[in-house]
Amino acid sequence: MDIFAQQLVNGLVLGSIYALVALGYTMVYGILELINFAHGEVTMVGAMVALAVMGALLGVAPDLPGILVVIGGALVAIPACILLGYTIERVAYRPLRQAPRLAPLITAIGVSIILQNVAMLIWGRQYIAFPPILPQATFQIAGAQVSALQIFIVLLSGIAMAGLWFMVQRTRLGRAMRACGESREIASLMGVDVNRIISTTFIIGSALAAVAGLMVSAYYGLAHYYMGFMLGLKAFSAAVLGGIGNLGGAVLGGLLLGVIEALGAGYIGDLTGGFLGSHYQDVFAFLVLIVVLVFRPSGLLGERVAQRA
């Protein structure tokens, strides 16, 4: 079917973005058992910083090729988000390492609100337009119209996820991260510097968030101080859907969520004879989440981790 392929493409692109942000959530939860609600806002900061830098670059050298401007934006946004993520961990979460689980959770929400409002103060309340510097080439693949940007997003997400998987599974750092995920106390007894590993986790997550933020603003052509909220919520739901703490689960959850949203919004009007409209787009994602959690509480790929004694 003509539009089915198109909806699928839309869903995959959306899903790739969700997956990239979901990885940040799931990595932090795997080690700290903390849902970093501020992660969506870190994504937003990445987008805003990148746009600001790109605007400045275009102001100074308007004839620079679009790709270089975007790379320039990314080169500033990624370190900025890394610094932000690291600071949040040190200032807001580390002091609460021994506190009951609820305290860092509320703190995370607080950090999220702070970041939203600081962004509003710095960059204003308006939607900021992404400069029209990227090539608009489109291709016809299997009956669907796919743009070069969409292909790039899916590829970049895939590379980032593959790189992360390789790092976690095949390197010493990854092994240390997995050890911390199993038990922080025993890992520290084994000679792992737990604080350093946690900081590294936040750094990697924030770098991915910066890339995701830049991609989202490029894809939709705009960024604003509130964009991290819904994105973070959906990405978190994707992480839970796939099994929180599980990297593969985050990817699967993200892709699944994106596809369900796209297909749901596209077909719901026809399926229900106009009773439910496509403005219930957000509802499908969360409905699926609830249904999955009812039947599989640990998520699709989640393992039942034994409770610590």
Next chain:
Amino acid sequence: MSLHTFGWSVLALALLAGCSQKDDGKTVVRIGSVAPLTGAQTHIGKDNENGARLALDEINATGLTLGGKPVRLELIAEDDGAEPKTATIVAQKLVDAGVAGVIGHLNSGTSIPASKLYNAAGIPQISPSATAVKYTAQGYQTAFRVMANDAQQGAALGQFAVKTLKAQKIALIDDRSAYGQGLADEVEKAVRAAGGTVIDRQYTTDKATDFSAILTAIKGKGADLIVFAGMDPQGGPMAKQIKSLGLKAQLLGADGIQNGNFIKLAGADAEGAIASSPGLPLDKMPGGPTFKQRFNAQYGEIQVYAPYAYDAMQVFVAAMKRADSADPKKILAELTKTDHTGVTGQIRFDAKGDTVGGAVTLYQVKNGTWAPLATVQ
């Protein structure tokens, strides 16, 4: 005296000092202005506030006397974020502050719930930009507007789509706000009355940025015209996504997207989009060019509704002068008799609070700016 008593005395004195209303000998009359000053629609919200403020400052400069006493007008500008919930809270706040009247709100979705509160308090409310039919259909004596409503705008859009654009397969998208929903319903009615076919009706929200799913569904049905009843934060990305999906349909919108921010957000993809706006083009308005000069000098570019906010304030103060009082009830009685030559044209109210007469103009984006296309009386 003890520190305790001293502290209370200071507090009492401070409170007493703050109670004074008379400033440079004049009585202060407060007028409220409500528009979204935060969120995605800040640019038009600020525009409304500035329009009202320009009028207020000019009136204060010429001087105003009510009941023999000199009066200074004070604008209480409030923010409702285009949210119906916030609108009711802000309306109550203004009612409690004892305003003589309110210029607002901007959106239909906020003006309608707020009108209930103003009606209960008997405070006149003149909206510069709420176009939903429901706003004046509730039977509230206090609800007025200075812009033609969506029955007229929807009819003009429907007619234009079928008769002028000769669209065969029309798809409607609305953002489920009171404004978008009402307008889309009116357009659908008008399209059917003109003999056209609506092949699909899709919905989004006033917070969404991703429309690929609904646009793909519309593409599957082969639409050649997409009517979007909503605001520019959605219209801009939508125009982009229409182009990137290869959807060969004309985009037709209304006053919600007929502003500069739509073109900024949509970039090159805004080219060719058509949108309607109630009223005449600014240059054709009787007081348009001079207003534009004065507004640009003070506040910069006009977004869209500033002339209407200006006229709303002028109409209100004119009624206040006729009533020779700042009592909302007396002003209300005079408001119904309004026959005012404003920047936007001649303003008269009918029994429901709608403006009598009024035109609708269609604009098209040509070379990156909105250019008038046609005017429908």
